[in-house]
Amino acid sequence: MADKIIVLNLGTTSFKCKLFDFARGERAIASCAVERVGAAAPSPWQFKASDARQDGLAPCRDHAAAFHLCIGLLQDHGLIRSLDDLDGAGFKTVHGGPISGAVPVDDAVLAVLDEYAAFAPAHNPMYAALMRQLRAKHPALSQVACFETAFHAGMPAYRATYGVPYAWMTKYGVRRYGFHGASHSYIAAKLRDLAPDARRVISLHLGGSSSLCAIKDGKSIATSMGATPQSGLFQNNRVGDFDLFCLPRLVAGEGSLDRVMDILASASGFLGLSGVSNDLRDVLQAADAGNNQAALAFAAFVDNCIGYIGMFTAYLQGLDAVVFTGGIGLNCAPLREKICQHLDYLGVAIDPKLTTGKISTTNSKIAVWCLETDEELMVARQTHNVLGN
Ligand SMILES: Nc1ncnc2c1ncn2[C@@H]1O[C@H](COP(=O)(O)OP(=O)(O)O)[C@@H](O)[C@H]1O
Ligand SMILES: CC(=O)OP(=O)(O)O
Ligand SMILES: [Mg+2]
Numbered sequence: 001m002a003d004k005i006i007v008l009n010l011g012t013t014s015f016k017c018k019l020f021d022f023a024r025g026e027r028a029i030a031s032c033a034v035e036r037v038g039a040a041a042p043s044p045w046q047f048k049a050s051d052a053r054q055d056g057l058a059p060c061r062d063h064a065a066a067f068h069l070c071i072g073l074l075q076d077h078g079l080i081r082s083l084d085d086l087d088g089a090g091f092k093t094v095h096g097g098p099i100s101g102a103v104p105v106d107d108a109v110l111a112v113l114d115e116y117a118a119f120a121p122a123h124n125p126m127y128a129a130l131m132r133q134l135r136a137k138h139p140a141l142s143q144v145a146c147f148e149t150a151f152h153a154g155m156p157a158y159r160a161t162y163g164v165p166y167a168w169m170t171k172y173g174v175r176r177y178g179f180h181g182a183s184h185s186y187i188a189a190k191l192r193d194l195a196p197d198a199r200r201v202i203s204l205h206l207g208g209s210s211s212l213c214a215i216k217d218g219k220s221i222a223t224s225m226g227a228t229p230q231s232g233l234f235q236n237n238r239v240g241d242f243d244l245f246c247l248p249r250l251v252a253g254e255g256s257l258d259r260v261m262d263i264l265a266s267a268s269g270f271l272g273l274s275g276v277s278n279d280l281r282d283v284l285q286a287a288d289a290g291n292n293q294a295a296l297a298f299a300a301f302v303d304n305c306i307g308y309i310g311m312f313t314a315y316l317q318g319l320d321a322v323v324f325t326g327g328i329g330l331n332c333a334p335l336r337e338k339i340c341q342h343l344d345y346l347g348v349a350i351d352p353k354l355t356t357g358k359i360s361t362t363n364s365k366i367a368v369w370c371l372e373t374d375e376e377l378m379v380a381r382q383t384h385n386v387l388g389n
Pocket of ligand 2: 094
């Protein structure tokens with residue numbers, strides 16, 4: 001039996017890892033989360049196990065440093081001696097082009113991560129680097145890549161296409177894939193337990209990267225991210241939806257296409273618009289202190305969410321429930337309030353005193369939930385299955 005599994009979730013602003021022992025059930029036996037990875041200041045981290053909880057600050061300029069910090073904490077607490085003690089490592093991988101779902105990591109998977117790095121520059125390279133590093137140091141550790149695009153694979157073909165030459169779909173893989181599948185599928189399943197009558201659901205996974213998903217009867221029928229996770233809503237430092245015909249003028253002004261692409265992929269989103277930070281907490285603090293650019297960034301993000309909710313309500317032909325999750329969705333009450341105030345036209349009303357679970361009032365026509373996601377559990381289950389259990 002391959003029961004001891006570590007799950008590695010390399011988020012654009014965070015690093016999360018959970019340790020599972022399926023012989024003892026599906027509950028993670030330990031978790032470690034590092035925030036603000038890549039920031040100049042030390043990153044806050046939190047470690048939890050059944051009998052321990054510890055918080056701290058550590059320099060984590062990249063995901064490799066965050067990974068070492070978490071492995072060190074698991075060792076300090078006596079939960080692992082080495083990664084060689086484990087049966088498998090599951091990765092919450094992002095863009096596998098034609099490969100989706102959970103597959104053992106082999107040369108073909110590493111090659112596809114490299115091939116699609118241009119589509120997911122903030123994600124694929126760091127996953128491929130960690131997989132290669134673990135392969136070299138722990139060759140006996142089975143690695144499984146869980147590509148999140150699988151959850152959206154059933155969306156109608158007409159919703160997954162762009163108005164481009166048809167041949168580009170097969171030649172270059174240009175179509176809507178959608179991401180955050182681990183989170184949206186967890187929310188879909190959780191809501192089926194909590195509210196089985198809610199057949200038409202919009203899940204807002206808002207965090208370092210953000211996407212919305214329209215879920216009908218537990219399945220994704222639409223999502224805001226497209227061919228790449230730079231699309232849909234704008235992200236912490238990445239562009240979101242954008243008018244491509246600005247490019248020639250931008251290239252002329254900034255000097256090269258590489259430079260423009262780099263700015264769109266790392267100095268845009270909340271960071272570029274606000275001029276303050278890629279972290280919404282800092283943006284809101286600046287807005288409260290009177291920074292107009294920061295206030296505009298927040299208002300634009302809220303407005304984007306409202307627009308997608310309207311579009312997805314049309315796709316779903318009505319709406320039974322809205323779920324907020326992800327670092328922003330779960331923790332940012334002002335954002336939930338602004339969005340829900342606007343949804344008054346649908347009969348949405350939330351109780352501002354409520355911050356977790358069902359946050360709508362009893363007379364709200366649509367239920368609104370604020371739920372913690374568990375992407376690592378979804379990846380752990382898939383990894384456990386792939387490893388032959
Ligand atoms: N109280 C809060 N208000 C606004 N944003 C918050 C709050 N707490 C956390 N966040 C945001 O959540 C983000 C992290 O969310 P997470 O889903 O873990 O992202 P990722 O997986 O992309 O790294 C951070 O960028 C931070 O800005
Ligand atoms: C697309 C995705 O998974 O983004 P993030 O890792 O930032 O949550
Ligand atoms: Mg994430």
